[in-house]
Amino acid sequence: MVTTLTKEAIQLSKQNSAPTMKDVAREAGVALGTVSKVINGIPVGESYRVRVEAAIEKLNYRINSYAQGLKSNKTYTIAVMVPNLVSPYFCKVVNCINRELAKRSYRMLLCATDYDPEQEQAYVIMAEQQKVDGIICLSYNPKLQVSPQTPLISIDRYFGAHIPCVASDNFGGGMLAAQKLIENGCKRLAFLRIGSRLTNEPNKRRDGFVQACEAAEIPYIMKILDDGTPYEAFEDFLQEHLADGKRDFDGIFCVTDALAHRITGSLKRMGLRVPEDIQIIGFDGLQAFGDLEYVCSTIVQPVEEIARTCVELVLEDRDAKAPSLICLPVHYAPGGTTRE
Amino acid sequence: MVTTLTKEAIQLSKQNSAPTMKDVAREAGVALGTVSKVINGIPVGESYRVRVEAAIEKLNYRINSYAQGLKSNKTYTIAVMVPNLVSPYFCKVVNCINRELAKRSYRMLLCATDYDPEQEQAYVIMAEQQKVDGIICLSYNPKLQVSPQTPLISIDRYFGAHIPCVASDNFGGGMLAAQKLIENGCKRLAFLRIGSRLTNEPNKRRDGFVQACEAAEIPYIMKILDDGTPYEAFEDFLQEHLADGKRDFDGIFCVTDALAHRITGSLKRMGLRVPEDIQIIGFDGLQAFGDLEYVCSTIVQPVEEIARTCVELVLEDRDAKAPSLICLPVHYAPGGTTRE
């Protein structure tokens, strides 16, 4: 008697909570397993299938992913980690990853880490607890610890052979920038990098640039601001090398488009013409600035490809040995700050 | 005998899978419930606690959120839905929501819906299956269906009294823009809106603008492009009203900063001076363009406040009746395209 009462009470309290497979089974007058089969598309007698489907419809039943995930050990969720959602590059990366995951019916758990290694580590632990099927990260923590249980793909940072890294061909992009400036008639070049954080792969832009200059026997100057140095330092630099008709260089490779834009502004204020006097090439090619009518000649990163590659790798069979570094081809897009 | 073998086999196959609470309990020589208590900070005898903590450390145990979520019916996850992660406004909203959620140790499941009502609906269903603790959405689907089980907070779109909506004070912002132009000496105004999608709340910017003009007895013109009409239509409009010394208006309120920027460019190409000849006020104030040195006088949306309010509401006790529309105060920020 007591037992009956308890069960009734449970039943009552359940009424305003979400229906479960058990409710569907009762409604349809079939067993639990049958409902499961219908839901998972496993063949079942016609009359059974119809009854179950009707019951699902009637009760507005929604499967509980948590129960499913617990049982099957598959969550169809990928954790994605970027420093923030303010920089256009990170936003576009996340946007593209989201699209690729959605195509495959995967969910995206997102975290912005604000460049903080501790937050990055905490987020990896959280993702692992969350039993995600994989992690895609754009991390600034070179010492990131990951459990070997969870596949991890890195963007723009090479950790070592055990973690696949996907990036643009930064080295090739740096070369290409120098080559294009030289093709366009530049005789002396400059490489500018603002003091913002960069992961290790994008640093290769400089190396490619240097190699192309040396191969072509073209002299170059580098100006790399330390972290935190304000932009104004570049104005002094430009004054020093270009004021009063001086021309220590006539072509500039800026490490990002945003920097290229500001440099262009500074040069124009100094009375120099772009591209007639000085030519400029940036890096990124996001066209996030399309709304602002701002375009510059640039090395375009294949962000869609990067996203697709990451998603493919992270979902791939773990036994298939993935390459440890994948560099995807960039291309040159003229945009008015070079002669061509 | 057979049973023993099977159990052994299971044990073996488990060795390279993640440790569970049961493993911790065995390692520490305590019961399952004790481990649970330690993990959840429920007081337990000193010696027990130490042993359990040591075992957790030794096995590198991580709690399984799926089992936890299934049992406790709380997932500490909020679904967030925006059209994309390309528009600076959406990015900033997501960025701020992410920060607020992280502060409270909540996870964010993110989806970009590409303005597609079907995807939006599908995502809500997915979120409900996922048993999230709530949904925050910036939706373009006026007919969105949600199960009453899951708390939903809307940004920028008012659905009705049953769904709390958080937005900037768009009406007040529109008024403020007109008032500031008038204070700065404008005698005739124009309201420009590009043919991009807007939810219903931001449309009130126009209503506020109109009311302020009428209150001050200042004439105004409105130019609202249909969805898909290219920007160039505005250039014709500007020619028609401002070419050859004509001055049908001397102050413009643009519905977004991005539009204000383009209009400023067009005016300058027409030989008009901003703000001397024409003054312009935009809307958003994201400063996402900081890198691009672009600033305009604008009505600043309190994005951090919006995000915080949404998070507070979505996590709030559901019995506490929330207001159905919350408009957060905007403010005016001069930025060089008005006299002051």
Add this chain to the structure above:
DNA sequence: CGACGTTCGTGAAACGTTATATGAGCTTAC
């Protein structure tokens, strides 16, 4: 010194699924 409280760890049940073994209801073959 025995009975009663209190404290606190234990073990089992439950959460909503999936997967596997079981057995009911047929058909087919001898």
Add this chain to the structure above:
DNA sequence: GTAAGCTCATATAACGTTTCACGAACGTCG
């Protein structure tokens, strides 16, 4: 006409937690 073979729904045991009733161990009081 019965035994064997098949199909297919059913029932049950997990998955890794939390929670709660239970009971062992101890201290206290009369």
